[in-house]
Every structure is written in structure tokens, then in C-alpha cells.
Amino acid sequence: MIGLNGDRYFSDEYLPSAYNDIRENWGIFRKAQQAKGSLAWDTNYSVSSFEKKDVVLTAGRSIIDPKTNEKLGYVMIDVKDMSFASLYKPSEVNAKEQFYLLDKQGYLVTSVPSVNESADAVDLAALDRTLSGDSGFMDITWKDKPSILSYYTSDDAEFKLLSIIPLKTVEQQDNLIFNLTWNFALIGIIISAWLAYYLSKTVTRPLYKLMFLMNEVEKGNLNIRFSSKYNDDIGIFGLRFNRMLSRLKSLLQDSYEKQLRLQESEIKALRAQINPHFLYNTLETVNWLARLNGSSDISKIVVSLGDILRYSIRKGNNMVTVKEDLKQLQNYLTIQEFRYRDKFTSQVDIDEEVMERLIPALIIQPLVENAIVHGMESKTEEGTIHIRLRAEASGMQILIEDDGVGVDPETFALISADMVEATSFETLGIGIENVRRRLYLSYGEHFTWSLSTEPGKGTRIEIFIPDHVKEGNSYA
Template sequence: MKRTWRMHTKILLLCLGVTFSALILQMILFELSSSKMIYKQAKNESFHSLENMQEDVFDLIKRIEKVLIESYNEREFMHDLKEKTDIEVLREKYPREAYNLATSHFETTDGVVALYLYNMENEIISTYRRAVTPKHNYPLDIYETDKDYHADVVKEYVASERTDMMISSYYNTAREKEILRFVLKFYSNGNSRNTIGYVVCDVDSKTLLEIMKKYCSSEDMYLWFQPMGDRPAVSYGTIDANEKAVLEEFQKSISAGRQGDKKTIESGSRVFFQVEQDKYNFGAYSLMPQEMFYENQKILASNLALILIAMFAAAMAVAYFVTKTLTRPLEEMTDTAKKIKEGDTRLRMKVLKEDEIGILGQNFNEMLDTIEELIGREYKTKLLLNKAEYNALQAQINPHFLYNTLDTMGSIAQMQNCRQVEALCQSLSNIFRYSLDMKHPLSTIAKEMTHLKNYIYVMDVRMQDHVNYVFDIAEEVLKAEIPRLSIQPLAENALNHGLRNSRREKCICIRAKAIGEEMEITVEDNGVGMPEEKVKSLLETESVRSIGIYNIHMRMKMLYGEEYGIKISSKEGEGTCVTLKIPQNVKEE
């Protein structure tokens, strides 16, 4: 027995073969590359880059320290600090000392934003602030109690026996950025045990950020500076939210002074680097993804190129095979169907194989044989019947309204000499013109409302009825298209049948609104209503009472489909609500 391969089996085997071949090729190429050697070399290069960055930062810190040491040249100021002069005297005598130091010795590019001079009782003597605006706002005194300027670290340093310059930072909420802080003690006659005061210099972190940007070689790198035992000062780069816990763990360890001596540490998918300074307590750290070190870019690019070429060749072979074995019968079937649609109904599928496409082709041929017998008779008959039904429904406009109105106008013209006849004639003329325009079967909601108002005016004059009309038409549906004479017959039916025998105050409400891509028009009266059996019969059979409703209902179903048309709800003694549902903005009928 001849074995028949199913289509899904062929496709599955092809996909598995191509995928397996690609994976084997990728594995071989990766093994051939010296991944371990490249990984180690990349780590060394990253560490050296961090060392170079730390050297640039060291030069920046050294330059700031050199300027702060210039304060010793103010001999009179230093003498008063040594003599522990009263703070009020110092403030009165040296109000611009901080300003002179900041503006005379620092360059604009150094980014000094504030400078403070203190005595050993942590009392402010002189303050310099580069700008005082809502955005650029710096404290008058770092020991202000209402805000946190990280001043406790400064106090701790001043009280300690440290002789080096302290580097710290605080977050300026007004500027929403980190501010670097340098603190240098003043000593009496070079005696490191006799501290007489200190200077605090706050510097914009942008200078440090520019150095960090220069050494950031990847968007996935994360660099930061942090003094040992203090908070992180300045950071640059991005880090995944899932790896943020690793970063916080390293930063907490540095803040607690527990960081080990290892220069590189691998943690999860990241590699941690650290480079400390010998003189200043200001370490440089980085977290980098391990993926950056695994493969050399050139080797990776060449490997990927080989894989792409191999996969492209395999894809071409697969596409050719699929075209030969699978898609050609489908294309033949599509071309046959297209030619049959154009009129050549004698065509049939040929060369049918023993698979799903062959069975489909055989059923397709049998279907064509059946259609050929019916296409010349049933299809044409149905089109003619639909056209005849539509024309008949369009023609079912009750002429009695027009004749009765003309009689009424004649009576009024004979009995009264008033402008009412003129207005009545104008309304009736508009009604004639709108109703008899068969060249344009589609109108708009706005035009339908104008036609309805003309009809209402004529009926008010003719019947002398006191009927209140309420219009609630959404603006977005005014330009929506609707078959001509679809709303006025609903109002006419409400007036003639719903309100004619009503004794209470009469009212008809006409509403139109959009619901998604559809549109609903409702005509509701507070008349006598009708029983449920009569409501059901109005839409199923044509009668004198329901000719307008039945006409509209059948037209909508014929034009738009069975889900559209009229829905009626009514209660005896309460009134009737007729709802017309059609698609919105139909472009052609």
C-alpha cells in the first residue's frame, strides 16, 4: 500500500530539520571562538578604563583642594579664627570672605555653586551662593534644620582626627540633582591637632558627569562614585529593575565600610568593578553586564553572517520545495476559480494527488459541476426578485396624505385669507420635491429631519391637533446616510394610530444617536398603545395600518442584512416606541 504523507507532517519535518541544522551550526561556531580568552580580555580593558576615569577625577579633586588651601593666604581671617573671635564680630568683619574665595580663585567651569566658612562651633561666618532662584536654590547654612543637607557627615568629620579633605554629597531637591561637597579643615600654624575652622565647598556634579560619560562605553553600564562609609555621590548609566537589588547591596556595603579588596566581583548577570583613590576617600565603581565580555564584536558579526547565509540558503530551498509540493495546487485552484468567476465555467482542477489538497480539489470540481447547473437560473432569478421587491417597497408610499392635504389647503384658501396658506404651500412643495426624488435613494439624517418638520407643520395645520414634538438628535449623526423616507412614515404612524384616539396631552419624541458603528433612530409616542400580538404582526405581514413600518423594515433588511430593521415595543394605554437600527455612514446602497 502506497504511503501518503500529510501536509502538516511535511511542514513539521521541514521546520525541525532547518531549526536543528541552524542550532548545530551555531554551537560549532561558538565553540571555535575563544570565548573565555575574549571574556577575560574585555574585563581587563573595562577595569583599566575605570582606572583612567579615576585618574581624571583625582586631578579634578586635587585642583579644588588646591584652591581651598588658598584660604590660608587670608592671614587676618586666619588670625581671628585662631584667637576664637566672637562669631558676630567675624560675621560683621568678613561678610564677603566666602564670595571672594569662590569668585577669585575658582573658574566658572569648576561649577562651584555654594561656599561656606565655619568656626569650630559649627557657626556660619560667611556664605556664597551662585544663584538664588526657585530652581537654583542652595542653603544659607548647611545646618538648617528644616531640610536635610547631609550635614551630619560634615559634623562627624570636623570632630574627627582626619586630616585629609572630606568628599561627600547631598541631593538638592530644588535642582533635582546631586551636589558634590568638599570639606577642608583650617589648622593653626600647620599643627594638625589644633583645628580653628573649616570651609565647605559645594560643586555642581555636571563636571564629574562629563568625565563619566567619556568612559561609559555602553548603555548597559552603570557607573557611580561613592566615599567609603558615605552615600553614593554621582551616578551615570542605566540598570535593569530586576538587577537593582544587586546595585543596592553593593552601595550599602560601601556605605557601611565593608567592601572587600577585590577589584572585580561577578554577581549574577553583572560584573562589579572598583577603583579606590590612595589620597582621597572617593572610590569609583561600575556594574556591567557579563554579556559585554563574552564575545568579540567582530567574531560575533562574522558568525552571525555565516548563520544568516546558511539560513537564507535553507529558507530558499524550503520555499522552493513548498512551492513545488504544496502551494502549486492551491495556486492552480485559485486561478481556476478566478477564470470561472470571469465566465469560463468549464474549467476543472487537474493532476490531483492523494493528500488533503487532492481531496479538496476533487470536492472543488464536484462543487463546480453543481454550481454550473444553477448559476444561470437561480442566481439571476434571485437578483431579479430582490430588485423587484425593492422597487415595489419603494413605490409603496401612501398618496392619500398628499391628496387630503391638497383638499385641506383648498378649504383654508376658500374660508380664510391668511399667510398660513403660503406657508402650507411651501411645506407641501418641499414634501413633494423630497418624496419624489428617486434619483437619490440615500439621504442624510439632517435632510430627513427637515422633511419630517415640513410634514409636522402640514399635519398641525390640517388636523388642528395640539401635539408636542421633542427632537433629540446627536450632532455626530446629522451627516450620516440613511435611505430616503425612513423616519417620516414612523412619525405618521404614531400620529395617525397612536395619538388619534388619545385623550391626554399628546407628545411624540424623535431621537437619533450613534452606538459604535451603528445608528439608532427612535420615534416614541404616549398614545393608546397596542397589544403584543398586534406588535408582532406589524413586522410580519403587510396591512393598511402598518404599510409604512413594514415597508421600512423590509427595505432595511434587504439593504443592510437581517440584523437590521425595526423593533417595536408598546403597552396598551401607555404608548409605543419604534426603533430603527442601521449601520452608520453607509457609502453605497
């Protein structure tokens, strides 16, 4: 403690010569005066009992009378180099690293480990660059070895902390980090491989099981099922596989039963062939007896009936030419005109170009029968049935028109409801319903059907059928 009145108080054996006189415009005195009671730092030189100069770190401040605010003197604390060295305990990593604490002039305050260079400027080629910068690092040669120097400036710009470490030490640390990185990477690869194996085992094993089951299905075994305790994609796929097998087994069973029924029907049909042949022979006998007795009308009816019977139960394609179907219609009209003598007459008007077009067999005859039964039977005077077939650009028009008794409004409303709902034509009888169903099977939604009637004036049925017919789910 240094008083302005000349008093001196010190803890060492001797008072350093730098404190003999108070020079307020120099060094630590000037900084302490400018700090106005706050702590100030500076490097200073103290003299020990052996007159050996040491660079010390000095902390100083002014002593102010709190009552009068008058400056009474200064308090100075010198921290020697050995005090810093005793606080530093190098670790294994930085044992080869050198630290320097410099003042702003480049003089050494302390170093760790101590290099006995106190009171001397540090001999570094990069010292000027270090002192002029705030912080950074650079490559230098230190003790004939490539090294890295890093430096940092204190907040008050009074001191520089330098660190010098040999490049080889850094490389050793890099190698250590590199080895640690590779070790962690290797561990990660091992863990990833184990996870990949585990996941592939949980995924591929069910897939192999499914493949095995599929091979069994190919061999005809439909009783197998896939079982899984997981609800993942494989489990859902297995569930769908089981449903497919159940559906396939059901379809095969249905197909087998249908095949059995078909075989039974064929057997019954073979057995029933005896009856048509017997009927044909009987009708032929009646025909010859009628001719021998001069009954040409009976012979004509029998021949027409035989032709109709053969045409109705014939085998082969369901599609016939218009010419063939009209021939059987004429046989039917021949029989009905004998039965309903003087009840009606028929007029057939056919475009020649439609004669070779294909239509479903027995399409026109049920419509004419409907006109006779529902239009002519209850009519008192003679009526007329018009049958017209007209060629059109993309198909053919069939028109059946009579001047019979017609249909009452209530019945016609029921018929119209059946047509709109595309259900059945039971109101007009089985024949009309059969025609409508067979047209739908042959042409799908591509045919049109219209019916109009007026009580006491007759009924008109108009059908348009296209040139193509339905084959499976397509049209040809």
C-alpha cells in the first residue's frame, strides 16, 4: 500500500523499487488513476532480495476517502510467474502444449510450462501478427517442429493468451478421433446388419411361406391356409390369400355341381329324344291318312304343326335368318287361321334386304300370338294383324300392329311399369316375357322396345334390334 503522504506498507521483505516513487503518469499508477477506484491490470517489474528481475502481473486501484472523495494513495498486488505455474496441471492430452501469457507489448508475463524467459520478449516470427489480431490460429515452426499457434485477446485488450501445440500431436488426436469414428461406424454397421437380418427374417420368412402355399395350390391342394400373428402388410396379404382360396374352392364346387347337373340333363335329353321321333312319325301317319281321305286342310295343318315342332326343338345356333323365322311364322299363321276362321287376316310386309339377317329364333311368332289372343279373340268383327320388318342403317325394325280390342288403361299402366323397371312382362304372358329376356341376352341394352295401345282400336309393338349380337361381355 502506497500513501500519498509517503507511507509504505508491503508484505515482502523488500519494497520493489518501482514503488519507491509515485509516478501518476506512468504504468500501473496511470491506469489505476484512470480507473477511478476500479481495479486495473498491468505488467510490472519487481526486484527480489537477490535483485533478480521478474515480470509480474500487477493489479492496482486507487484508495479513495468515502467521506471526502479524496484520493489517499494506491494498493498494488504483484502475482509472480511461479504462482501461475503452480496452478497449472497439464493433462495427458496437452502435456506437449506450450502456453504464453503476454502483455500488449509482447513481453512474457508467464508461461506454462515455465521457460525461464520472464522479462524478455517472446521470440516468435509471427509475434507481430499475433499482437495485431484479436484471435486466430496459424502454422509456425516451433523448436524445429511444425506446430500450430492459436491466440486470444482479453476483453480489455491488455493481455494475449498464446497456445502452441506440435502438429504431430494434433495429428495424433486426429488419428484418435478417426479411429473412434471408424469404431463407432463399425459398430453401427454391425448393428445395422443385425437389424437388416432381423427385419428380413420377419419379412421374407412369411413370403417364403406364402410361396410354398402357392405351390401347394398349383398342385390342387385348396385346403391349406396362411397363418400370421402380425397385422402388417404380409398379414393382410395372407388374409386376402385365404379369402381367395375359400372363394376359389366355392367356385370349383359350384362348377362341379353344375357339371353334374348338365350331365344329368344331357342324359334326360337323350332319353326324351324318343318322344319327338314318335310324335313326328304319328303326325306323318295322320298326314297320309288325311290325303288318302281327301282332307287337304287337315294335311296342311299337320304338316305345319310338324314343321313348327321340328323348328322349336332343333339343336344348334340360337341365331337364325329372318327368312327361316318367317317360314315358321307362316306355319303358325296357317294353323291359327284354320282355328280362328273369319276372325282375322294377316298381312306380312318384309324388306327384301333383311331376309338374310340373323335374329334370335322364335322372336316374331310370340308377338303375333299375343296379338291374336289378347286382340282378336274377344273382337266381334274380323280384324287385321300387320307384320312389318324394315331395314335401317344400324339394325332392323320389327313392327307388330293389330286393330283388336286393345288394352285397358289399368292393365297398360302395369305393362308400362314392367317395361320401365326392366323386370318382366307377366301382364302380357310368358311368351312376351320370353322374347324380352332373349333379346336382352342377345343384345344387352342395345335393343329398344315400345308398346302403345288404345282400348277398342288395337295395340302396337315396335322393336329395334342392332346388327351386332352379344358374345360374353362384348358385342360382335
